[in-house]
Amino acid sequence: MSKNYVIGFPRIGEQRELKKALESYWAQNSSFEDVQTTASELKLRHWNYQKDAGIDFISSNDFSLYDNMLDMAVTLGAIPQRFRSLKNEELYFSMARGNKNAVAMEMTKWFNANYHYIVPELSLEDEYKLNASKILEEYKEALSYGIKTKINIIGPITFIGLSKRVDGGDTFELYSKILPLYEALLGEISTLDSEIIVQIDEPIFVKALDIKVLSLIKPTYDKLASISQKLKIAVVTYFENSCEATNILVHTPIDFIGLDFLYGVENIKSLNTIAKSNKKLIAGVIDGRNIWKNDINKSLKLLENISQIVKKENIFIASSCSLLHTPFTLKYEEKMDEEIKNWLSYAVEKLDEVSLVSKIFFDGEKAISGEEKLVYENNTKANISRKTSALIHDKNVQHRVENITKLERNGAYEERIKIQKELLKYKELATTTIGSFPQTQELRSTRRAFKNSQITEDEYTAQMKTYIDECIAFQEECGLEVLVHGEPERNDMVEYFGEQLSGYGFSQNGWVQSYGSRCVKPPFIYGDISRPYPMTVDWITYAQSKTDKIMKGMLTGPVTILNWSFVRDDMARGDVSKQIALAISDEVNDLQKAGIKIIQVDEAAFKEGYPLRESKIPAYEEWAVRDFKLSVSSAKKETQIHTHMCYSEFNDIIKTIEAMDADVISIETARSGNELLKIFAKVGYKQEVGPGVYDIHSPRIPSVNEIVSQIKSLLEVLPKEQLWINPDCGLKTRKWEEVKQSLINMVEAVEIVRRDLN
Ligand code: GLN
Ligand code: ZN
Numbered sequence: 001m002s003k004n005y006v007i008g009f010p011r012i013g014e015q016r017e018l019k020k021a022l023e024s025y026w027a028q029n030s031s032f033e034d035v036q037t038t039a040s041e042l043k044l045r046h047w048n049y050q051k052d053a054g055i056d057f058i059s060s061n062d063f064s065l066y067d068n069m070l071d072m073a074v075t076l077g078a079i080p081q082r083f084r085s086l087k088n089e090e091l092y093f094s095m096a097r098g099n100k101n102a103v104a105m106e107m108t109k110w111f112n113a114n115y116h117y118i119v120p121e122l123s124l125e126d127e128y129k130l131n132a133s134k135i136l137e138e139y140k141e142a143l144s145y146g147i148k149t150k151i152n153i154i155g156p157i158t159f160i161g162l163s164k165r166v167d168g169g170d171t172f173e174l175y176s177k178i179l180p181l182y183e184a185l186l187g188e189i190s191t192l193d194s195e196i197i198v199q200i201d202e203p204i205f206v207k208a209l210d211i212k213v214l215s216l217i218k219p220t221y222d223k224l225a226s227i228s229q230k231l232k233i234a235v236v237t238y239f240e241n242s243c244e245a246t247n248i249l250v251h252t253p254i255d256f257i258g259l260d261f262l263y264g265v266e267n268i269k270s271l272n273t274i275a276k277s278n279k280k281l282i283a284g285v286i287d288g289r290n291i292w293k294n295d296i297n298k299s300l301k302l303l304e305n306i307s308q309i310v311k312k313e314n315i316f317i318a319s320s321c322s323l324l325h326t327p328f329t330l331k332y333e334e335k336m337d338e339e340i341k342n343w344l345s346y347a348v349e350k351l352d353e354v355s356l357v358s359k360i361f362f363d364g365e366k367a368i369s370g371e372e373k374l375v376y377e378n379n380t381k382a383n384i385s386r387k388t389s390a391l392i393h394d395k396n397v398q399h400r401v402e403n404i405t406k407l408e409r410n411g412a413y414e415e416r417i418k419i420q421k422e423l424l425k426y427k428e429l430a431t432t433t434i435g436s437f438p439q440t441q442e443l444r445s446t447r448r449a450f451k452n453s454q455i456t457e458d459e460y461t462a463q464m465k466t467y468i469d470e471c472i473a474f475q476e477e478c479g480l481e482v483l484v485h486g487e488p489e490r491n492d493m494v495e496y497f498g499e500q501l502s503g504y505g506f507s508q509n510g511w512v513q514s515y516g517s518r519c520v521k522p523p524f525i526y527g528d529i530s531r532p533y534p535m536t537v538d539w540i541t542y543a544q545s546k547t548d549k550i551m552k553g554m555l556t557g558p559v560t561i562l563n564w565s566f567v568r569d570d571m572a573r574g575d576v577s578k579q580i581a582l583a584i585s586d587e588v589n590d591l592q593k594a595g596i597k598i599i600q601v602d603e604a605a606f607k608e609g610y611p612l613r614e615s616k617i618p619a620y621e622e623w624a625v626r627d628f629k630l631s632v633s634s635a636k637k638e639t640q641i642h643t644h645m646c647y648s649e650f651n652d653i654i655k656t657i658e659a660m661d662a663d664v665i666s667i668e669t670a671r672s673g674n675e676l677l678k679i680f681a682k683v684g685y686k687q688e689v690g691p692g693v694y695d696i697h698s699p700r701i702p703s704v705n706e707i708v709s710q711i712k713s714l715l716e717v718l719p720k721e722q723l724w725i726n727p728d729c730g731l732k733t734r735k736w737e738e739v740k741q742s743l744i745n746m747v748e749a750v751e752i753v754r755r756d757l758n
Contacts, residue, residue, distance in 0.1 A: 003315070004358035005282050006055050007199070007236060007258065008062035008152055008322030010347050012513045013042050014329050019517040022065065026097075026517075032089045039065065040141070047147045053351035054359075059199065060138040060149035062322065065089075066096045066516050069117040069162065070105075072154045076181050077129035080105065080121045080166065096516060106164070107515055111203055111239050112612055113289060113325050114522070114564075116515035120163040122174050130181050132188045139192055151189060155202035155235065156182045156224075157216055162204065172212065179220065183227055190228035197232045199258070200224070206240035206264060206612055217245055221252035234258055236282060238321035239289075240612045241266035250277035258282035260320040261302060263289075271309040281310050284320035286354050291326060291510065291524055291566045293345040294353040295383045296360070296376060303361050317358035323347035327510035327521075339391060340505055340526060342382050386570065392527035394502070401578055408629040408661075411637040413687055417663060420640045424550060424597060428720040428757075429711070429750050430481050432690065434644055434666055435554045435600060436732035437471050437486035438739055447491060464488050465542060472546050474740060479747045482550050482598060485543035487732065493556045493602060494564040495523055500535045501583055503527035504565075524566035525576055531583035534590045541594045552642065553591040553599040558584055558627045563605040573609075574623030581627040588641075589634035600642035601632055601662070604729070607647050625659045632662070642666065642690075646729055651679050658685055666690035668728045671697075674713040681717050689718060692728030693749075694742060699734070701741045707749035720757060725750050 012018045021038035024030045043063050050058040064071050073079070074092060082102040083094050096118055098104030106119040135151060142149045156179055163171045189198060205217075225233045235249055236258025243266055249257055250273050257279050259267040274281055283306055285299045307315060329348035333341055345353060356375060359368050368376065386392060411419075450460035471486035490496040498504040505526050511519035536553060544551035558580035567576055584601065591599055606628075611620050632641045643662040650657060650667070657665060669676045669691040677691050693710045694702040714723060727746060731739050 003056055003317065003362065004054070004354045005057040005258075005316045005318040006050060006059065006323065006351065006354060007238065007284070007288060007319050008059050008324055009046050009050060010324050010326070010328055010513065011042065011046070011063045012328070012511065012519060013038075014331070014348075014509075016511055016519060018042055018065075019519060022517040026093070035065065039063065043138070043141065044145060047142055047145065047149075049348055050351055051147055053348075054355040055351055057197070057316070058142075058147060058149050059152045060142045061135050062152045062324075063138060065092065067118050068152075068154060069120060069159070070096055071134060072159055073118070073120040075131055075135065075185065076159075076178065077131060078120050078122060078126065078163075109608070111206070112608070112610070113239070114512065114514055114520060115325060117162070120159065121166045122160075122163045122171055123165065123167040124169070124173065125167065128177060128181055130184045130188070132185050135185070136188060136192060139189075148193070150197035150199050150234070152199045152201065153185070155200040155204075156220060157213065158202050158204040161213065172216070175216065179223065182224060186224055186227040186231060190230045193230070195230055195232065197234055197256075199234045199236055201237075202235055202242075202245070203237055203239060205237045205242035205245035208614055209244065214244060214248065217248045218252055221249060221254050225253040225255075232256070234282060238263070238284060240264045241270075243267065243270050246270040247273055250274060250279060254279070256280040256282050256316070258284065258318065260284040261306070262287055262320045268305070271306060275310045278314065280314045280316060281306070282316045282318045284318045286317070286319045286350055286357065287569070288319035288321035288323050288350070289325035290569055291344050291346060292569050293343055293379065293382055294350070294357065296353070296357055296379045297383070299357045300361055303357070312362070317354055317361060319350060319354055323350055325512060326350065327507065327512055329509075332509040333507055335508055336505070337391075339385070339389065342378075343386050343526065346510070389527075392503075392568075394528035394530060397528035397530050397579055397582075400582060401575070404582070404630070406633050407626065408633050409635045409637070409641075413661060413663065416637045417688070419638050420663065423638050424640060426481055426550070427754070429723055429725050429754060431725045431747055431750055432480065432482035432552065432666075433475075433484055433726055433731060433743070434729040435484050435487055435552075435602070436490075436730070437484070437488075438734055438736045439488070439732045440736070443467060443488050444491075447489070464539070468539070468543050469546060472543060476547060476549065478740070478744045480743065482552050483543075483547055484552050484554060485539055487554060489539060493604065494561050497535060497556050497561055498523035498565065500533070501529050501531055501580070503529040503579070522565050525562075525568050527568070529576070529579040529583055531586050535587055537587070537590050537594050540591060540596055544596060550597055553596040555584055555587055555599065555601045557601045557603040557606070557643065558631050559609060559624045560603050560605040563609040574627070577623060577627045578630065581630040584631035585634045588632055588639075592634070592636060592639045597638070598640045598642060599632075599635065600644060601628070602644045603628060603660075604644065604646045606645055607649075607653065621653075621656045625656060628660045640664065644729060650676060654679050654683050654685065658683065658687070662687060664688040664690060664724055666692070666724065666726050666729075668692050670695040670710070670728045673710070674717045677714060677717040688722050688724055690724030690726045693725055693746060694727050696728045696730045696734055696742075699738050701738060702745060704745045704749050704752065707746050708752050711749060711753045715753075
């Protein structure tokens with residue numbers, strides 16, 4: 001008897017059917033019934049995929065038209081005031097996306113995944129009211145096809161912990177209001193069937209929780225697990241270890257504990273207490289958030305270790321988290337190198353892995369069919385081939401990494417900046433932008449046409465150059481001081497570099513839901529990284545040749561490239577990032593040799609890589625800072641290095657930013673006045689800073705006066721010698737007419753401030 005379990009399944013559809021249905025409905029090209037029809041078809045297809053793969057525990061309510069946290073908020077009746085007059089789908093999508101009269105609810109990153117959830121808004125004044133219909137209906141829907149599901153819900157502690165208070169104060173003050181709704185929900189679920197499993201996701205347990213939150217675990221689960229004899233409660237966590245919570249959960253009457261043994265290896269330490277409690281263990285051993293084929297032998301070994309402590313009959317073989325975080329199926333990857341494709345596995349393929357590992361583990365190798373034996377053999381071979389393949393292992397790269405002597409650039413900041421200021425002669429409050437300029441439809445189709453060989457390289461280059469010419473002409477005309485080429489040749493700041501680096505792979509259909517209907521297709525790092533040719537030098541030198549002003553070279557940093565890719569799992573992340581850093585440092589050197597005097601190395605996703613456990617942060621920061629510095633180590637003292645981060649919150653990481661030692665950092669601040677800048681002053685940050693002076697997220701054009709007062713408020717915090725003036729990042733998402741007028745106003749505002757200062 002095999003017993004296997006899948007935490008959750010992607011819902012967007014193998015051809016992104018849900019995305020297309022939603023976007024067509026939002027554009028008013030189809031009805032909500034059409035969306036529902038697509039949704040029903042997808043649910044059925046996805047349940048069948050799991051059933052056909054022999055999965056024993058299949059979920060319902062893992063489906064969502066937008067997001068599971070939003071679903072939970074609606075289930076609990078946590079509807080913000082501004083949406084209360086609305087109903088049904090209009091209510092639901094307005095909460096997610098806003099409408100004419102009300103801004104959307106906030107969205108934020110789901111732990112350290114690239115998925116984003118809607119942040120529920122709670123208030124002491126609110127009256128909450130249960131509406132369990134989605135959950136009950138979806139269960140019945142599956143049952144009507146003969147599939148008895150477990151029901152997935154977000155747990156109360158995670159729900160409350162991730163919500164925000166609109167009336168100020170701690171969300172946990174609402175605990176006594178919210179928990180009874182969960183009790184009522186479980187009560188309703190218990191009427192569905194004579195025995196039913198409820199999977200309660202509590203990923204917040206993987207964070208080091210404070211005492212107050214920890215102390216809620218026991219009463220919560222004592223209560224929820226005693227609602228009905230018919231319910232079997234499974235509390236699952238993922239992405240990290242949850243040892244503290246496990247130690248408490250074993251003393252509650254829940255039935256299953258689900259743990260991630262891949263991203264939370266320390267969960268092994270909880271096995272003794274789980275064994276003693278005789279609870280069932282959902283053992284996450286198949287990677288649910290990466291794209292590599294599982295190493296069956298490795299999983300079996302891990303399971304053997306687990307079963308030394310927990311009785312085999314109490315173990316269930318599972319994905320490490322919901323498969324939501326992987327692409328759907330390899331079926332549509334037609335262009336991929338066969339050898340590389342054979343190393344990969346997406347959600348549908350992972351189902352077979354969960355199933356096969358569990359068969360072999362429980363019933364022995366002899367019990368598997370001839371066909372499965374072949375799969376097993378192929379799996380072993382594929383994993384051996386990855387260990388030795390020339391596509392992955394590049395002696396030159398390895399040799400170079402082992403023999404790095406120069407980890408950082410020459411000269412202390414004070415010495416460098418003095419030389420730079422003399423040489424570059426930029427004024428106080430120098431104006432620049434973050435790199436991109438509007439990406440027009442025309443630009444996109446030109447890039448596509450070139451990719452599909454519909455136009456020649458010469459035609460393509462000519463069109464890009466025309467864009468660059470116009471972009472420079474505008475910047476000169478409006479009086480910006482440090483110019484950029486506008487990034488017309490880039491569709492994405494990571495993909496563009498990935499495409500030119502060896503060791504990088506691309507999928508055709510490797511879409512992963514990022515939020516709502518939006519998907520991303522991260523490139524993947526499968527092998528040692530090197531840079532066969534310069535990547536940006538031609539474009540930037542062309543741009544520089546067109547102006548007497550300083551042209552800023554534009555690169556993406558190693559940590560960001562890493563954090564926005566699927567990363568090989570046979571090497572530590574820090575070792576991969578070091579290889580990327582070396583490739584970038586070659587590019588920096590080539591740019592500088594070609595006469596480029598300022599180079600920006602974007603680290604937009606630097607903060608996204610932070611570990612969930614505080615205790616692991618110093619290790620991350622150590623290699624992340626090391627590799628940023630390594631990536632610019634080739635810069636001469638006179639070459640000014642800029643970096644850019646999209647965040648607004650620097651309080652926790654200011655010391656780390658300082659340690660990166662970029663000459664100039666631009667940051668996103670416009671929406672928060674000068675608040676965010678204060679930390680730079682407080683710690684005595686020496687390097688130069690370019691805080692965004694207007695918000696580019698809205699089509700609104702900021703007036704000169706507005707920008708003047710924004711700059712003046714920045715000057716209250718940092719001296720003029722230390723400040724650069726630029727907009728927030730993301731000009732590429734705006735229209736030319738918005739960008740032009742806004743930048744003209746920005747430059748004028750700077751002139752006014754300069755005059756006032758003299
Ligand atoms: N240089 C990039 C741009 O301006 C930076 C993008 C980002 O910050 N995410 O588009
Ligand atoms: Zn940014």
